[in-house]
Amino acid sequence: MADYEIFDLGDFALQRGATLRNAKLAYKTFGELNAKKDNLIVYPTWYSGQHADNEWLIGSGMALDPAKYCIVIPNMFGNGLSSSPSNTPEPYNASRFPLVTAYDNVRAQHRLVTEKFKVQKLPLVTGWSMGALQTFQWGAQYPEMVERIAPFCGSAKCSRHNFVFLEGVKAALTADAAWNNGWYEKKPEKGLRAMARVYAGWGFSQAFYRQKLDLETLGFSSLEDFLIAFWEGFFLPKDANNLLTMLWTWQNGDISDNELYKGDFKKALSSIRAKTYVMPSRTDLYFPPEDSEFEVANMPNAKFIPFESIWGHFAGGPGTSQQDVKFLDGKLKDLLAS
Structure with a gap:
């Protein structure tokens, strides 16, 4: 028995021109949506990860507490559960699978949130690594919908390095x-x-x-x-x-690469209205804190809150450093309480 559900997207036109026919978005929820529909948190997956790999941040007494919030983990296109090369029928199977952007992923997630859950406001979007890219994308793509974002150990645009x-x-x-x-x-x-x-x-x-x-x-x-x-x-x-x-989605990550912002990265950052904690690891070799400082400098409502950690990218990773998990959970509690 699968421990997740499937949201059928139908024929889903992608940003780079192809159409994913009978596209599928796999997702798992923790907790219940309340009557006001104002307690839904979106927590996207990361490079190669699936929803089960996100569960280290969810639990009783934690910021992402299923007794208080309905937490939905949407699986990224290409991760083997949502539409991917490994599960898409011919002719778009295997290496013929089309190019998918972060914009495509978040547009699909937006449909899940608005059509399945009937939610119009999100108290929080958060994610690690490529989940952070999608978190930034949510803030820029749907600025009026997202109240808070907490991207950790990730960036709003893939750097040249x-x-x-x-x-x-x-x-x-x-x-x-x-x-x-x-x-x-x-x-x-x-x-x-x-x-x-x-x-x-x-x-x-x-x-x-x-x-x-x-x-x-x-x-x-x-x-x-x-x-x-x-x-x-x-x-x-x-x-x-x-x-x-x-990997292609990661390399082409850029929250401004769309018709909204037409490649103007500073404009995309400045359009994020959500209260934001940008949380890099001080020793991350993929996403150095200097990139995060630039992002925060160009966002109207953002704080730069680094992990002072030697765990590199995995400071924010899946339960690897317990000290860093406690730090992250505390900051998420602060953000949600604000």
């Missing part, structure tokens, strides 16, 4: 002969393992490795054990075409 990192990830994955331009008969295992090793040098900070937190805190027996068990184990179960679809 971040783009280059992702080119390395893509090159490692697609160098496997089994990749076969996306028409693989068995998974490109060597490519997935190589991709994981590239990722391993970026997900955590230099200080994390220097202090051997992979051994001392996460409990791995050696650095090689960490690279295999944590990183290779993380990517091996995932579909390569799905990963590349979401």
Whole structure:
């Protein structure tokens, strides 16, 4: 039995020109929508993650408390549950799956919120990494609807340096002969393992490795054990075409790349009316705090609140650093109370 529901989008026209026929948006809810319909929180997924990977921030007594809020986790296109290369029928299957933007994802989520839940105001949208990109996108795309946003360890636009990192990830994955331009008969295992090793040098900070937190805190027996068990184990179960679809979405993330803002990034940022906590990790190698400071400087109602952490990108990650989870949960409580 699936632990999620499907919202049928019908024939969904995408920003880059293709149409996803019989498009599906998978989602899971925690808690109940109240009579006023004013307690719905949207909490999008991240690169390669599915709704179950978001659950570390939901619980009794936490900011995202199902006894108080109805929390919906919409799965990103390409993650294997919503419409993806791995589950879309011919002819748009596998490497023919169309290009999907953050704008497309949030437009689909907006339909879920307004058509399924009949909600017109959101008290909060929040998310980690690519979930943060979608959080920024919500604020810019539907500024009158979103009251608060808390993007953490992510950005409103993919930086040039971040783009280059992702080119390395893509090159490692697609160098496997089994990749076969996306028409693989068995998974490109060597490519997935190589991709994981590239990722391993970026997900955590230099200080994390220097202090051997992979051994001392996460409990791995050696650095090689960490690279295999944590990183290779993380990517091996995932579909390569799905990963590349979401990677393209990430590389082309830009909240101003639409008809509303026509590429004017500062205008898109300044249009976000929501009360905002932008929360980067001080040691994030993907999304450095300087990028967040620029975003906050161009937003009318935003605060810069960094994780003072050596856990790098995973300071905000799925329950990895308990100290950082407590910090994040406290800030989300502050934001919701404001």
